[in-house]
Amino acid sequence: xxxxxxxxxxxxxxxxxxxxxxxxxxxxxxxxxxxxxxxxxxxxxxxxxxxxxxxxxxxxxxxxxxxxxxxxxxxxxxxxxxxxxxxxxxxxxxxxxxxxxxxxxxxxxxxxxxxxxxxxxxxxxxxxxxxxxxxxxxxxxxxxxxxxxxxxxxxxxxxxxxxxxxxxxxxxxxxxxxxxxxxxxxxxxxxxxxxxxxxxxxxxxxxxxxxxxxxxxxxxxxxxxxxxxxxxxxxxxxxxxxxxxxxxxxxxxxxxxxxxxxxxxxxxxxxxxxxxxxxxxxxxxxxxxxxxxxxxxxxxxxxxxxxxxxxxxxxxxxxxxxxxxxxxxxxxxxxxx
Numbered sequence: 487x488x489x490x491x492x493x494x495x496x497x498x499x500x501x502x503x504x505x506x507x508x509x510x511x512x513x514x515x516x517x518x519x520x521x522x523x524x525x526x527x528x529x530x531x532x533x534x535x536x537x538x539x540x541x542x543x544x545x546x547x548x549x550x551x552x553x554x555x556x557x558x559x560x561x562x563x564x565x566x567x568x569x570x571x572x573x574x575x576x577x578x579x580x581x582x583x584x585x586x587x588x589x590x591x592x593x594x595x596x597x598x599x600x601x602x603x604x605x606x607x608x609x610x611x612x613x614x615x616x617x618x619x620x621x622x623x624x625x626x627x628x629x630x631x632x633x634x635x636x637x638x639x640x641x642x643x644x645x646x647x648x649x650x651x652x653x654x655x656x657x658x659x660x661x662x663x664x665x666x667x668x669x670x671x672x673x674x675x676x677x678x679x680x681x682x683x684x685x686x687x688x689x690x691x692x693x694x695x696x697x698x699x700x701x702x703x704x705x706x707x708x709x710x711x712x713x714x715x716x717x718x719x720x721x722x723x724x725x726x727x728x729x730x731x732x733x734x735x736x737x738x739x740x741x742x743x744x745x746x747x748x749x750x751x752x753x754x755x756x757x758x759x760x761x762x763x764x765x766x767x768x769x770x771x772x773x774x775x776x777x778x779x780x781x782x783x784x785x786x787x788x789x790x791x792x793x794x795x796x797x798x799x800x801x802x803x804x805x806x807x808x809x810x811x812x813x814x815x816x817x818x819x820x821x822x823x
Contacts, residue, residue: 487515487516487517487560488505488509488514488515488516488517488803488804489516489517489519490505490516490517490518490519490800490803491518491519491520492518492519492520492521492522492523492557493519493520493523493524494796494799495792495793495795495796495799496524496791496792496793496795496796497520497522497523497524497525497796498522498524498525498793498796499521499522499525499531499533499534499537499583500771500793500796500797501518501796501797501800502518502521502522502534502537502538503534503537503583503586503587504775504797504800504801505518505561505800505803505804506537506538506541506561506587507541507586507587507588507589507590507591507775508590508775508778508800508801508804508805509541509547509561509563509804510541510544510545510547510563510566510591511590511591511594511779511804512804512805513563514563514804515560515561515562515563516560516561516804517558517559517560517561518558518559518561519557519558520557520558521534521556521557521558521559522534522557523557528557529554529555529556529557530552530553530554530555530556530557530559531554531579532554532575532576532577532579533575533577533579533580533583533584533605533606533612534579535552535553535554535556536573536574536575536576536579536584536603536605537583537584537587537588538552538559538561539552539573540571540573540584540587540588541561541563541587541588541591542561543571544566544567544569544571544588544591544592544595544599545563545564545565545566545567545591546564546565546567547561547562547563547564548561548562548564549561549562566591566592566594566595566596567595568592568595568596568597568598568599568656569599569600570599570600570601570602571588571599571600571601571602572601572602572603573601573602573603573604574603574604574605575603575604575605575606575646576605576646577605577606577644577646578605578606578609578641578642578643578644578645578646578647578648579605579606579609579646580605580606580609580611580612580613581603581604581605581606581607581615581641581648581649581650582607582612582613582614582615582617582618582650583612583613584603584605585601585603585618585650585652586613586618586772588601589633589652589654590775590776590779592654592656593631593633593654593656593657593660593779594656594657594779595654595656596656597656598653598654598655598656599653599654600651600652600653600654601651601652601653601654602649602650602651603649603650603651604641604646604647604648604649605641605646605647605648606641606642606643606646606648607637607639607640607641607642607648607649607650608640608641608642608643608648608679608718608720608735608737609643609737610643610737610739613768613772614720614722614733614735615635615637615648615650616722616724616733616735617733617735617768617769618635619635619637620724620726620731620733621730621731621732621733621769622769622772623635624731625663625665625730625769625773626660626776628661628663629660629661629662629663629776629780629783630657630658630659630660630661631657631660631776632654632655632657633652633653633654633655634652634653635650635651635652636650636651636652637649637650638650638651639715640679640681640711640715640718641715641718642681642715642716642717642718642719642720642737642738643718643737643739645716645717645718647715648715659780659781660776660779660780660781661780662777662780662781662782662783663773663776663777663780663783663784663785664783664784664785665729665730665764665765665773665783665784665785665786666764666784666785666786666819667729667764667786668727668728668729668730668762668763668764669727669728669729669730670727670728671725671726671727672726672727672728673724673726674699674701674705674723674724674725674726674755675705675706675707675723675724676692676695676696676699676701676705676706676707676721676722676723676724676752677707677708677709677721677722677724678691678692678706678707678708678709678719678720678721678748679709679711679718679719679720679721679722680708680709680710680711680716680718680719681710681711681712681713681715681716681717681718681719682713682714682715682716682717682718683716683717683718683719683738685708685710687719687738687744688708688709688710688719688721688744689708690744690745690748691719691721691736691744691745691747691748692706692707692708692721692748693748694744694745694748694749694752695721695723695748695751695752698749698752698753698756699723699752699755699756699759718738719737719738719744719747720735720736720737720738721735721736721738721747721748721751722734722735722751723735723751723752723754723755725755725758725759727764729764730764730765730769732755732758732766732769734751734752734754734755734758734766735751736748736750736751758788761788761816761817762816762817763786763787763788763816763817763818764785764786765785765786765787765788765817765820766787766788766789767787767788767789767791767793767794770785770787770788770789770790770791770794770820771791771793771794771797773785773820774794774797774798774801774809774820774822775797775801777807777822778801778805778807778822781807782807782821782822782823783821783822784819784820784821784822785819785820786814786816786817786818786819786820787817787818787819787820788817788818789817789818790811790818790820794820795811798811801822807822807823808822808823809821809822810822810823
């Protein structure tokens with residue numbers, strides 16, 4: 487039984503989600519204590535509980551402590567089963583984080599699976615749908631994965647109600663990935679999603695992004711959504727290079743000016759463009775697990791975050807892989823071997 491202290495490192499939900507995925511992939515049970523110890527509301531919230539139940543369902547696993555607010559649980563994986571799965575978070579909790587929990591194991595299943603998840607698709611503390619579709623999954627495809635992803639409906643905080651659908655086809659074995667250079671710049675664009683809010687909110691956001699990044703109007707797009715998908719607002723900046731695409735997002739919040747939301751995302755994108763390493767902080771977190779399952783890989787990251795180090799520690803607990811981080815010109819070379 488692998489013992490995990492959820493208060494180590496960044497002390498968030500990623501520790502639990504990575505442990506669930508790797509427990510199924512490696513057929514090893516684990517016990518975790520101090521779940522989300524560093525968060526304002528420790529313990530399992532709905533999106534984390536949904537991820538736990540989803541992980542248990544796809545492998546006919548056993549779980550003790552799967553309750554809202556629980557700060558400890560034990561997970562014993564069973565036999566992985568491909569199939570059609572549907573999960574309703576019931577809040578604006580992140581659909582993408584639940585998907586990322588079951589995605590790695592289902593890539594190793596005996597047959598294809600279809601997964602439908604309802605909840606939040608654009609959440610302030612989670613990778614939005616656009617990030618998965620444009621940044622993460624294309625790199626996973628280069629490793630040999632065959633995953634298609636569809637956004638059926640947007641879901642914003644606090645209402646939720648969004649829906650994503652994924653089709654996951656089995657992969658005999660993921661191939662190692664080396665991502666140490668961006669390649670040439672291909673294209674940049676910004677989108678402002680708006681639902682049941684004044685259109686000028688999106689227009690003001692795009693004006694700020696255009697000014698910060700020096701982009702003309704043809705690179706700035708208003709994406710008006712149906713009123714029943716709101717109220718909600720988010721801005722997405724997509725930077726496509728030959729070897730990698732990065733996505734930066736700002737999330738509208740009650741009481742926060744549109745200009746503030748847009749400027750934060752635009753400055754993050756500008757900092758990325760001024761750097762040379764291909765992998766941003768959020769993408770770095772996501773690449774460790776598939777690289778461990780592939781038997782290795784490497785990438786050059788702009789920064790090393792507590793999230794990355796926490797994920798690395800969990801990977802090393804479940805697998806024979808080791809994560810090495812070394813300072814290099816332009817960033818940090820992260821190697822999984």
